[in-house]
Amino acid sequence: MLATTRAKHLARLSKAVAPRHLLKAQTIAPSCSCGCSKFEPGFSSLIASRSISTQTHTKRIVPLLPFKSLRRGYSTEAEAPIEWCTETEERQAKLLATTRARVEVYRKTVSEEPDATDVQAQIARAKVQKELAPLADAWDKYQEMRKSIVDMKPHLEDPDPTLREMFEAEHSTLCSDLDELITTALPKLLLPPSPTAALPTVMSINAGVGGIESALCTESIARMYIRFAEKKGWKMEEISRVDGTGGKGGGGIRELTMKFEPSPWGGNGEDGADEVYGLLQWEKGVHRVQRIPPNETLGRIHTSTVAVVVLPIYPDTEDAPLVDPKDVRLDVMRARGAGGQHVNRTESAVRLTHIPTGITVSMQDSRSQHQNRAWAWDILRARLSEKKHNEDVEARRASRRSQVKGADRSDKIRTYNFNQDRLTDHRFGFSIIGLQNILDGDGLEDVISMMKKDLMERRLESLLQGEEDIDY
Amino acid sequence: MALLRKLARVMTIYNNKILSVSITDTIRSIKLDTTMLALRPTTRLLKCVTPRSNFARACTTTKPTRQHHEPTFQIASFSSTSFTQNASPEESYLHTLSSNPELSRFDAENDLRWIISEVQEHAKRELARGKLPPIEDERVEEFVRRRAEGEPLQYILGNTDFGPLTILCKRPTLIPRPETAHIFTQLSQHILSSIPPLTSASRPSEPLSILDLCTGTGCIPLLMAHLNPLSTATGLDNSPAAVSLGGVNAKKLDMHERVDIRYGNIFGPSKRLITRPGDLGGAKKVGMVVSNPPYIPYEEWKDLPRSVREYESPAALLGDGTKGQLGKGLKFYERIAEILSDLLIEEEELAGKGWKGIPRVAVEVGKGQARDVEDILRGSNGGVVGRTEVWNDQFGVERLVVGWTR
Numbered sequence: 001m002l003a004t005t006r007a008k009h010l011a012r013l014s015k016a017v018a019p020r021h022l023l024k025a026q027t028i029a030p031s032c033s034c035g036c037s038k039f040e041p042g043f044s045s046l047i048a049s050r051s052i053s054t055q056t057h058t059k060r061i062v063p064l065l066p067f068k069s070l071r072r073g074y075s076t077e078a079e080a081p082i083e084w085c086t087e088t089e090e091r092q093a094k095l096l097a098t099t100r101a102r103v104e105v106y107r108k109t110v111s112e113e114p115d116a117t118d119v120q121a122q123i124a125r126a127k128v129q130k131e132l133a134p135l136a137d138a139w140d141k142y143q144e145m146r147k148s149i150v151d152m153k154p155h156l157e158d159p160d161p162t163l164r165e166m167f168e169a170e171h172s173t174l175c176s177d178l179d180e181l182i183t184t185a186l187p188k189l190l191l192p193p194s195p196t197a198a199l200p201t202v203m204s205i206n207a208g209v210g211g212i213e214s215a216l217c218t219e220s221i222a223r224m225y226i227r228f229a230e231k232k233g234w235k236m237e238e239i240s241r242v243d244g245t246g247g248k249g250g251g252g253i254r255e256l257t258m259k260f261e262p263s264p265w266g267g268n269g270e271d272g273a274d275e276v277y278g279l280l281q282w283e284k285g286v287h288r289v290q291r292i293p294p295n296e297t298l299g300r301i302h303t304s305t306v307a308v309v310v311l312p313i314y315p316d317t318e319d320a321p322l323v324d325p326k327d328v329r330l331d332v333m334r335a336r337g338a339g340g341q342h343v344n345r346t347e348s349a350v351r352l353t354h355i356p357t358g359i360t361v362s363m364q365d366s367r368s369q370h371q372n373r374a375w376a377w378d379i380l381r382a383r384l385s386e387k388k389h390n391e392d393v394e395a396r397r398a399s400r401r402s403q404v405k406g407a408d409r410s411d412k413i414r415t416y417n418f419n420q421d422r423l424t425d426h427r428f429g430f431s432i433i434g435l436q437n438i439l440d441g442d443g444l445e446d447v448i449s450m451m452k453k454d455l456m457e458r459r460l461e462s463l464l465q466g467e468e469d470i471d472y
Numbered sequence: 473m474a475l476l477r478k479l480a481r482v483m484t485i486y487n488n489k490i491l492s493v494s495i496t497d498t499i500r501s502i503k504l505d506t507t508m509l510a511l512r513p514t515t516r517l518l519k520c521v522t523p524r525s526n527f528a529r530a531c532t533t534t535k536p537t538r539q540h541h542e543p544t545f546q547i548a549s550f551s552s553t554s555f556t557q558n559a560s561p562e563e564s565y566l567h568t569l570s571s572n573p574e575l576s577r578f579d580a581e582n583d584l585r586w587i588i589s590e591v592q593e594h595a596k597r598e599l600a601r602g603k604l605p606p607i608e609d610e611r612v613e614e615f616v617r618r619r620a621e622g623e624p625l626q627y628i629l630g631n632t633d634f635g636p637l638t639i640l641c642k643r644p645t646l647i648p649r650p651e652t653a654h655i656f657t658q659l660s661q662h663i664l665s666s667i668p669p670l671t672s673a674s675r676p677s678e679p680l681s682i683l684d685l686c687t688g689t690g691c692i693p694l695l696m697a698h699l700n701p702l703s704t705a706t707g708l709d710n711s712p713a714a715v716s717l718g719g720v721n722a723k724k725l726d727m728h729e730r731v732d733i734r735y736g737n738i739f740g741p742s743k744r745l746i747t748r749p750g751d752l753g754g755a756k757k758v759g760m761v762v763s764n765p766p767y768i769p770y771e772e773w774k775d776l777p778r779s780v781r782e783y784e785s786p787a788a789l790l791g792d793g794t795k796g797q798l799g800k801g802l803k804f805y806e807r808i809a810e811i812l813s814d815l816l817i818e819e820e821e822l823a824g825k826g827w828k829g830i831p832r833v834a835v836e837v838g839k840g841q842a843r844d845v846e847d848i849l850r851g852s853n854g855g856v857v858g859r860t861e862v863w864n865d866q867f868g869v870e871r872l873v874v875g876w877t878r
Binding site: 346 | 560562574579582583586624625626629632633635636638646647649650651652764766767768772776777779780784788789836838839865866867869871
């Protein structure tokens with residue numbers, strides 16, 4: 001009976017956790033994963049460590065500074081004796097390892113004797129402490145809970161059935177509490193949601209190369225985003241639109257600019273009702289569509305491109321104004337002779353020029369000049385906020401010691417291949433079958449969640465290696 | 473076209489495109505204009521780039537279902553002729569529009585875009601109400617023809633923007649001009665910035681009453697009341713068409729409680745202008761008089777663009793009253809100056825209500841008339857106006873004469 005469970009446990013260890021993953025867990029977590037002094041090398045863990053030891057010898061990662069101290073006192077043979085309390089804990093091994101690394105950094109800074117003369121170091125130290133203190137608290141709580149679970153283990157075998165039942169009940173509550181801490185509290189503290197995630201967003205979709213076909217594709221892509229937004233319950237506003245040349249509304253769209261805002265009433269109960277930029281941020285780039293166009297008579301496959309621009313709109317608050325109205329010059333397009341009752345023209349075009357940066361925005365889409373002006377201001381704000389964001393990122397990047405692993409900003413990001421019914425994302429290298437579902441906006445969720453997951457992984461990894469949080 | 477004999481049911485009409493078609497029988501492909509609509513019998517949802525008007529022509533309603541406001545159509549028959557290819561209809565529309573000398577290519581493109589989008593919006597609204605909209609192409613064609621003949625776009629589409637407001641327009645009432653919106657917005661801002669703050673003890677205790685003479689569509693009183701919530705406005709016009717249109721506008725903007733549009737002839741007894749019919753309280757003087765009276769001299773009117781001369785009422789344009797009358801177009805200003813003292817309450821009374829130091833009169837003027845109008849207002853025998861200023865519009869033309877009491 002015992003042997004079978006151990007075999008299962010072993011199988012799970014070797015199957016569920018990727019080898020690369022184990023390798024990492026091993027190098028940085030040489031002792032019990034919780035970091036407690038308690039160390040019970042079970043039968044299973046011994047075998048487990050032996051089974052992967054070949055890899056550890058061939059590809060040893062040089063441990064980074066913060067973890068060196070951990071290794072002290074343990075022999076290499078005793079590596080990775082991890083006994084997971086719950087399955088969730090096991091699944092979240094990477095998260096836990098990262099948290100642990102961060103907490104180590106925190107502990108180290110706290111214990112360090114600060115050099116009173118080095119102001120810069122003092123500031124950096126205070127910053128680290130402020131940022132990581134809640135995480136360290138949560139970590140302590142996790143340790144405590146884990147310890148009580150481990151302590152309780154022997155009692156689960158208690159001969160008295162009533163007592164055993166009691167312990168089992170207690171054990172399961174503790175385990176579920178632990179799971180909750182791991183799945184909700186820790187990730188939130190370790191990877192706080194980006195402050196830009198909830199920002200309203202301007203999305204501009206432009207037909208690229210490929211003539212009429214490209215305009216038709218633009219329409220499909222635009223429809224995909226519109227339906228996605230509808231599903232999320234976002235507020236949508238069409239800012240400008242240039243129809244294709246096909247005529248009679250059948251020529252697709254050359255250019256479409258939309259504004260998405262978080263739903264004012266909380267969305268359709270969907271996930272991410274208030275996470276507009278957070279979900280759309282990866283859509284920026286060139287989308288490539290390969291298909292036999294509807295207007296192709298010879299059945300050849302065409303490749304056309306659609307460029308998508310996604311800009312977050314930073315709030316223009318009193319204390320941090322994005323743009324001073326005095327810096328913006330408003331031009332109405334044409335002077336008009338005598339004007340007034342003498343003429344009757346329908347010009348509504350406006351142009352805004354932001355003098356310090358030289359950014360100009362022209363808007364002539366609506367018949368109402370008032371509306372055009374409001375839209376032009378929206379776009380000007382979005383462009384300025386993008387500029388500001390880029391500057392922020394640059395500034396942070398310059399202060400970073402290692403190379404940034406930000407999201408790939410290469411041009412071509414995605415291919416929609418109709419003939420193979422396949423969507424491929426080139427940045428993350430995954431393919432999904434079921435194109436129609438994605439173009440209907442339903443499947444887009446999955447695509448985005450994949451990128452979200454990937455980002456999460458990369459953030460964890462970068463934290464694990466003792467770097468700062470990455471940009472995205 | 474043999475393939476099209478069978479029936480298809482249009483399930484959803486969205487965004488002017490047919491988005492989903494569920495197939496009741498085999499339809500493989502429909503060639504429409506330049507695009508091929510590929511239907512696979514198994515696909516339920518498909519992208520379709522059909523101009524809906526073509527469908528509408530080929531559709532006959534069965535029962536307009538009220539459910540979800542999505543009417544159901546059945547395609548009764550397709551004739552191959554309804555799908556013959558046109559050489560870019562937009563080009564031909566633009567060509568038609570170019571026969572209107574007032575339109576540059578740029579204007580024509582914008583006008584056409586607005587016409588098409590308005591027609592589509594209208595069709596969408598009709599569909600939402602469960603009605604079958606008129607065929608879009610024909611409507612666009614008609615609008616383009618009317619525009620090419622010189623009719624103002626605002627009359628064709630039935631409304632115009634006036635600052636933040638949308639004002640309904642109907643022939644022959646004068647179409648509100650953007651200069652008017654700009655200059656009266658400035659006036660309103662000036663008033664609001666010159667009164668004491670609302671937290672102080674001397675804040676306005678009573679709403680400011682504004683009287684607009686020759687109001688037309690009612691745009692000025694509506695704008696003033698919209699921009700200044702502490703005001704009530706009355707618009708007077710002697711054209712029944714204008715009065716009824718103004719009333720509709722006030723109602724449509726939901727301001728009919730604060731803005732009263734009614735009949736009034738400024739050349740009649742002045743007392744009647746400020747007496748509400750049926751009001752036993754008699755005449756009530758107002759805090760401020762504004763006006764955009766007719767100011768174009770006959771000589772200039774003769775050379776105006778067609779869209780103004782032939783479509784807008786001469787009575788709303790000619791500053792000397794009737795056609796053929798020669799003059800500088802200042803008759804209305806003279807009359808306004810004459811009756812001003814009968815209309816305005818005393819400055820002390822107004823100051824007591826918390827509206828100290830605001831302009832008492834503001835009139836829009838044509839190019840080059842500002843100095844004359846200043847003289848007229850200041851030199852009137854009533855002697856109400858002591859100080860005047862001339863304000864420019866957004867194009868730098870002298871547009872508004874503002875007067876304060878002595």
